[in-house]
Amino acid sequence: MAVILQMTYQKKLGLPNFSSHACSVSVSVEIPDVSVAAQESSKLYSLLQAAVDNEIQQVGYLPDATSYGMHQNGNGHPPNNGNGQNRSSNDQWKCTEGQRGFILRIVADNQLDKNTVEDMAQQLFGIGVKECDKMQASQLIEELLEKTGKGNGRRRPQWRSREPARA
Amino acid sequence: MIALAEAPTAPAPRTRSENQIISELRETVSASRLSLFLQCRLKFWFRYVAGLKKPKTPALHLGGSVHQVLRAWNMARWKGTPMSLKDLYDVYQAAWGDQEEEPVSWDEDEDDQKKVGWRLLETYFRESSIAAYARPEAVEVAVDADLSRHGLPALIGVIDLVHQNRIIDFKTSSQTPNPGKVAHTNEVQTCSYALLYREATGKRESGIEFHSLVKLKNPKVVITALEPMSEQQQTRFFHLIEAYVAGLDRRDFVPSPGLQCVACEWFNECRNWR
Numbered sequence: 001m002a003v004i005l006q007m008t009y010q011k012k013l014g015l016p017n018f019s020s021h022a023c024s025v026s027v028s029v030e031i032p033d034v035s036v037a038a039q040e041s042s043k044l045y046s047l048l049q050a051a052v053d054n055e056i057q058q059v060g061y062l063p064d065a066t067s068y069g070m071h072q073n074g075n076g077h078p079p080n081n082g083n084g085q086n087r088s089s090n091d092q093w094k095c096t097e098g099q100r101g102f103i104l105r106i107v108a109d110n111q112l113d114k115n116t117v118e119d120m121a122q123q124l125f126g127i128g129v130k131e132c133d134k135m136q137a138s139q140l141i142e143e144l145l146e147k148t149g150k151g152n153g154r155r156r157p158q159w160r161s162r163e164p165a166r167a
Numbered sequence: 168m169i170a171l172a173e174a175p176t177a178p179a180p181r182t183r184s185e186n187q188i189i190s191e192l193r194e195t196v197s198a199s200r201l202s203l204f205l206q207c208r209l210k211f212w213f214r215y216v217a218g219l220k221k222p223k224t225p226a227l228h229l230g231g232s233v234h235q236v237l238r239a240w241n242m243a244r245w246k247g248t249p250m251s252l253k254d255l256y257d258v259y260q261a262a263w264g265d266q267e268e269e270p271v272s273w274d275e276d277e278d279d280q281k282k283v284g285w286r287l288l289e290t291y292f293r294e295s296s297i298a299a300y301a302r303p304e305a306v307e308v309a310v311d312a313d314l315s316r317h318g319l320p321a322l323i324g325v326i327d328l329v330h331q332n333r334i335i336d337f338k339t340s341s342q343t344p345n346p347g348k349v350a351h352t353n354e355v356q357t358c359s360y361a362l363l364y365r366e367a368t369g370k371r372e373s374g375i376e377f378h379s380l381v382k383l384k385n386p387k388v389v390i391t392a393l394e395p396m397s398e399q400q401q402t403r404f405f406h407l408i409e410a411y412v413a414g415l416d417r418r419d420f421v422p423s424p425g426l427q428c429v430a431c432e433w434f435n436e437c438r439n440w441r
Contacts, residue, residue, distance in 0.1 A: 135367035
């Protein structure tokens, strides 16, 4: 009676920037009887391992860790700071949508002059409000809260609902 | 499932189920939470899941008060309105006196500790490598990083100071830090800061510094400069976050008995764990 011997060899290797790649090769062979199974298995293992090792050396595309996902996503669209929104170019803010909304809400709630906020950003960072990145916007929000008497001197990132925590 | 034979520290009344709390803890991660989870999962459970509280230790209170003064000092430099030593001492007094919300367990003389903290600050102001007129880029800034493209929860945290593209973290300690080991023992923190900074600014940090204010008889300041986070460190950090998420999913809150338990404030509760 013929015996079918099936074997798969798979190898997964880590790559830089939290990537990984894997290669898998399978084979089925017919052997005359089970008495040769061990010998054939050993041969097949060596064969499959050599095949996988040969292929997996081809790393293929690797993203640049300093830019991939930061300035352009995989679809060629501009970044959205993780909030899934894109705005028209004449109203583009560099910070997140949550930060933008919070800054505007502080201005509206406290009837602040938008020029005052613009001046504050210029004074603190030498740029306009819309040019503030996430870090600068965070700092600006803290300043605005202090100015309006709502700052508490400790960090409370109120533009998001997540738990504030000291790193 | 965690079972306590007795609960010596009463938890605050809970309005959310344990599953809800764990689900929220899974949405975001901070360096302090991750470090605690890696240090001891049962201690993590006591603090973050059960919400048990312990009185603040004198060392923590001293560190917090020193941090508040450094924050005020850095903010003043940033705004171009330098503070006098007297102004800074007033900030220190106010910070030290703020013990109502979080009482401190004073097993040492409070006045002595207060003097130690102020001497540390005086030493730092005298020996700091940062010029009094140098303008920082950010002071105690709260930032977050979306790591969803790596299948990980969002990273949140507060960066003490950014100066000339360098991330600076202040520490108070009773021992002089070992420069050879700082990079490893603080890797969770440094990777967290680096990722937060890169995500928030789109720039790569030029380095990370720990400014350690060491509580010796003659206080001293030790600055440990580290290289920017490497890809290998980032990968290790992501694996640690993966372990955090997997541990929460498994409700894995077993203790980690070891030498570190000698000074653990949860020692008695831990002994009752079964």
